[in-house]
Amino acid sequence: METAEVTDILRGADRCPCGSGDTYGSCCGAILDGSKRAPTAEALMRSRYTAFCVGDVDHLLASWHPDTRPAELTLDADTRFFLLVVHGTSGGGPFDATGRVHFTAHYRTSAGKRGTQEEDSAFTRVGGRWVYVDAL
Ligand SMILES: [Zn+2]
Numbered sequence: 001m002e003t004a005e006v007t008d009i010l011r012g013a014d015r016c017p018c019g020s021g022d023t024y025g026s027c028c029g030a031i032l033d034g035s036k037r038a039p040t041a042e043a044l045m046r047s048r049y050t051a052f053c054v055g056d057v058d059h060l061l062a063s064w065h066p067d068t069r070p071a072e073l074t075l076d077a078d079t080r081f082f083l084l085v086v087h088g089t090s091g092g093g094p095f096d097a098t099g100r101v102h103f104t105a106h107y108r109t110s111a112g113k114r115g116t117q118e119e120d121s122a123f124t125r126v127g128g129r130w131v132y133v134d135a136l
Contacts, residue, residue: 010054017053018046019084032059037130041092041099041123044130049084049105065124065131081107092123092130099123100136 010017012025020027028050030036031043038044044063051059057073064070083106092099104118122133 016046017050017081017084020046024050032056038063039094040089041096041130042086042089042101044123044132045086045101045103045121046084048132049081049103052105053081063131065126065133068132068134078109078111079107080109081105097125099130 010024010029012023012029014024016022016024016027016029018028023029028047031038031047032051032054038047048060048063051057051063052075055075055077057075060073061069085104085106087102087104089102090100091097092101100120100122102118102120104116106114106116108114120136122136123130124133125131
């Protein structure tokens, strides 16, 4: 199981992969393990980026809107994300019903090829929890 391997390496005191500057344990790690809810759309997006980094498919599916969620999800094991740049957000706060987050995720392949994925993602709430809807 790739998930177990990677999360074994990432400890709570380590720097969070999302680049917030916080520790993994008090940032995305707490959201991925279910002990904390993402307070904002940006926090949820960061946790989903981190889920891609550590191979947490369960979190990706659980944080996806039921209407747009794929039946199953297989991550490309050859794609390693190493940098997240958040360009801006709108809405997505504690008192908002929807939010948008514009970001670029940088990755490299095992062959050393680098690439980027730029997305303007839409988020909404289901039962009070932030969920990812789709990319605009
Ligand atoms: Zn984080």
